[in-house]
Amino acid sequence: MLESFDRCFIFSSLLELKYLNYLDLSNNNFTGIPFPNFIGSLNKLSYLNLSLSNFGGTIPPQIWNLSNLLYLDLSLNSLTASNINWLSGLTSLKYLNLNGVNLSEATTDWLQTVNLLPSLLELHLSNCELHYLPQSFPSVNFTSLSVLDLSLNVFNPSSIPQWVFNFTSLTKLGLRQCNLKGSIPKIAKGNICNLRNLDLSENYNLSGEITEFFQALSECSNSSLEELYLGINQLIGNIPHSLGNLKRLRVLQLYGNTFSGSIPSSIQNLSCLEILSLEDNKMNGTIPESIGQLSELRELRLSGNYWQGIMTETHFLNLTKLSYFSLSSSSSNLLVFNVTHDWIPPFSLKYVKILDCQLNSTFPAWLRTQKELTKIHLVNTAISDTISNCLWNLSSQLVKLDLSHNKLMGNLPKSLNFSFLLRVFLDFNHLEGSLPLWPHVTELSLRNNSLSGTIPIRIGQEMLFLKALDLSGNFLIGSIPSSINEITYLRSLLLSNNYLSGNIDYHWERMPGLVYIDLSKNNLSGGIPSSMCSLHQLMWLQLSNNNFSGNLSLCLKFISSKSLMTLDLGENILSGPIPEWIGERLSSIKILSLRGNMLFGKIPKQLCNITCIHVLDLAQNNFSGSIPSCFGSLVGDKYFDGIIFEEITAHMDFVVKGRQYEFYNQISIVNLMDFSKNSLSGEIPTELTNLTFLNSLNLSWNHLTGIIPENIGALR
Numbered sequence: 001m002l003e004s005f006d007r008c009f010i011f012s013s014l015l016e017l018k019y020l021n022y023l024d025l026s027n028n029n030f031t032g033i034p035f036p037n038f039i040g041s042l043n044k045l046s047y048l049n050l051s052l053s054n055f056g057g058t059i060p061p062q063i064w065n066l067s068n069l070l071y072l073d074l075s076l077n078s079l080t081a082s083n084i085n086w087l088s089g090l091t092s093l094k095y096l097n098l099n100g101v102n103l104s105e106a107t108t109d110w111l112q113t114v115n116l117l118p119s120l121l122e123l124h125l126s127n128c129e130l131h132y133l134p135q136s137f138p139s140v141n142f143t144s145l146s147v148l149d150l151s152l153n154v155f156n157p158s159s160i161p162q163w164v165f166n167f168t169s170l171t172k173l174g175l176r177q178c179n180l181k182g183s184i185p186k187i188a189k190g191n192i193c194n195l196r197n198l199d200l201s202e203n204y205n206l207s208g209e210i211t212e213f214f215q216a217l218s219e220c221s222n223s224s225l226e227e228l229y230l231g232i233n234q235l236i237g238n239i240p241h242s243l244g245n246l247k248r249l250r251v252l253q254l255y256g257n258t259f260s261g262s263i264p265s266s267i268q269n270l271s272c273l274e275i276l277s278l279e280d281n282k283m284n285g286t287i288p289e290s291i292g293q294l295s296e297l298r299e300l301r302l303s304g305n306y307w308q309g310i311m312t313e314t315h316f317l318n319l320t321k322l323s324y325f326s327l328s329s330s331s332s333n334l335l336v337f338n339v340t341h342d343w344i345p346p347f348s349l350k351y352v353k354i355l356d357c358q359l360n361s362t363f364p365a366w367l368r369t370q371k372e373l374t375k376i377h378l379v380n381t382a383i384s385d386t387i388s389n390c391l392w393n394l395s396s397q398l399v400k401l402d403l404s405h406n407k408l409m410g411n412l413p414k415s416l417n418f419s420f421l422l423r424v425f426l427d428f429n430h431l432e433g434s435l436p437l438w439p440h441v442t443e444l445s446l447r448n449n450s451l452s453g454t455i456p457i458r459i460g461q462e463m464l465f466l467k468a469l470d471l472s473g474n475f476l477i478g479s480i481p482s483s484i485n486e487i488t489y490l491r492s493l494l495l496s497n498n499y500l501s502g503n504i505d506y507h508w509e510r511m512p513g514l515v516y517i518d519l520s521k522n523n524l525s526g527g528i529p530s531s532m533c534s535l536h537q538l539m540w541l542q543l544s545n546n547n548f549s550g551n552l553s554l555c556l557k558f559i560s561s562k563s564l565m566t567l568d569l570g571e572n573i574l575s576g577p578i579p580e581w582i583g584e585r586l587s588s589i590k591i592l593s594l595r596g597n598m599l600f601g602k603i604p605k606q607l608c609n610i611t612c613i614h615v616l617d618l619a620q621n622n623f624s625g626s627i628p629s630c631f632g633s634l635v636g637d638k639y640f641d642g643i644i645f646e647e648i649t650a651h652m653d654f655v656v657k658g659r660q661y662e663f664y665n666q667i668s669i670v671n672l673m674d675f676s677k678n679s680l681s682g683e684i685p686t687e688l689t690n691l692t693f694l695n696s697l698n699l700s701w702n703h704l705t706g707i708i709p710e711n712i713g714a715l716r
């Protein structure tokens with residue numbers, strides 16, 4: 001890397017090299033230095049590479065003078081171009097890479113300018129902030145183009161133009177994340193026979209079937225296609241049998257679409273295939289045993305479909321190079337993964353993901369042979385056994401372990417040698433014993449097991465790297481250790497549905513990154529500490545079903561998070577009125593539950609300022625006065641996002657139609673208002689009939705009078 005003195009010396013020296021033919025300053029750090037203008041005077045240059053060197057500013061028009069230039073790479077800097085007219089002077093150019101150069105001001109005429117370069121072989125304009133993609137282009141001069149990459153440009157919504165497939169010499173076409181829509185255009189026979197790499201992935205609105213496209217590929221006597229990326233679009237239909245004609249194919253990524261049907265039997269012809277990704281489609285049927293003959297396969301991704309039948313050792317017979325395997329089925333465990341107890345796989349996996357499939361009830365013995373595993377997902381696979389020691393022996397290399405939703409039994413090891421920052425999910429099993437202390441773990445979920453005893457007093461010192469801790473639904477007793485506030489990286493703390501007691505008056509401000517706190521359904525008592533309420537990033541605070549006491553206003557006045565989405569203080573012994581400033585302080589809230597306390601006074605009309613609220617539950621208190629008519633102006637929304645932190649999903653109890661339900665994934669569709677069992681009086685406001693988004697409205701057990709509004713029955 002060049003120092004500032006070196007830069008000045010080199011730049012001044014280069015001015016003397018008027019006959020310089022080759023200049024490469026790539027992979028340096030010229031931060032703060034604009035594009036060197038003197039380069040325009042080096043008119044003998046045929047090769048210029050300034051990529052990845054942190055140059056800034058505008059590309060000077062003097063570069064137009066480099067008429068002998070064959071190779072130009074200005075990519076991965078902080079450069080802009082008010083126009084690209086200077087390209088017209090580079091008539092000999094064969095290679096042009098402007099990846100990452102801001103061309104937003106040149107967006108409408110970029111193609112006409114590039115068309116002035118008749119010798120161009122490679123054109124790289126990825127991530128250039130281009131917004132205009134011409135749909136027609138009658139006369140193309142750079143007919144020998146081999147590489148065209150326009151990826152990562154958010155074009156105004158448009159279909160794939162026909163002209164991009166008119167270059168018979170094209171070997172690589174990149175249109176990833178280009179905001180394209182519609183179907184893949186019909187391609188003239190022979191136009192894509194030289195194409196080796198095609199990337200149309202992540203356009204989201206690219207739709208239609210791929211049968212004609214595969215037919216065009218198969219019409220080539222010897223298709224050159226090696227890599228095909230069509231993931232994350234809206235493509236439909238079956239994968240055509242003609243897939244088997246693409247015998248040079250190494251990468252096939254079709255994930256994240258709506259493909260249906262089964263894997264064509266012709267896949268056995270793809271002897272060069274290294275990556276097969278069919279994840280997250282609607283494919284069904286049985287998985288062909290012929291996949292086991294694809295000896296070059298390194299990645300086999302089949303999860304998120306509707307497979308049926310049985311997978312056996314035959315499906316893996318010759319997969320000696322397999323390092324990544326994923327499999328799941330949404331067909332209610334109609335897919336069985338059935339291998340013999342003494343099976344020794346031919347491969348050595350680094351990643352295994354088997355979800356919603358039926359394994360044998362015993363822990364998979366074949367995992368003992370997998371010495372290179374770093375990520376293990378065996379979720380909802382009907383394993384009813386203790387966790388094998390062979391798995392714990394891998395602890396020094398694992399970065400993620402997910403064995404949730406099984407019937408695992410036994411105690412967890414007290415200590416493990418986790419050398420990497422690890423994510424561990426063992427929730428929804430039958431594990432017993434005390435809580436272990438595992439250093440270097442960043443996420444630990446042991447929800448819904450049968451763990452007992454106290455939370456170790458040194459958890460704060462031993463598990464310093466924790467970002468998420470979920471111990472909900474166990475049999476833990478005692479107080480929450482004060483050392484927990486030493487886990488300064490903690491973002492999510494879930495300890496609900498245990499038998500924890502004592503107060504929580506700790507230094508919560510020492511955990512400034514906390515986003516999600518759920519201590520509900522315990523025996524906690526005392527006041528709600530102001531240091532908890534004042535956490536700036538807090539989005540979810542759930543303290544219901546405890547014995548917290550004190551004045552409601554004393555807690556609420558310390559809330560400082562503008563992004564607080566849920567506040568559940570229900571079923572405690574809080575007292576006092578709802579403060580009038582609540583609508584301003586909690587303006588972003590989606591769920592507000594204060595039910596089952598000792599609150600009194602009038603319901604403040606300022607609550608109407610929380611216009612997008614989904615759940616407002618004030619039931620079982622002693623509120624009096626009338627229901628504010630302005631509640632009819634709450635706009636609500638049909639859905640909201642209940643996911644707070646990566647793989648942790650919010651859950652909450654709601655009383656709907658007089659019965660209590662626990663909601664997990666469906667929490668985002670709940671819309672309710674409950675003022676029941678108070679001392680409210682007056683008439684029911686007719687404005688409440690505007691709340692068409694409501695699932696449940698409960699005004700029972702009050703002293704309301706008058707005529708029930710006619711349209712109240714129209715509420716959902």
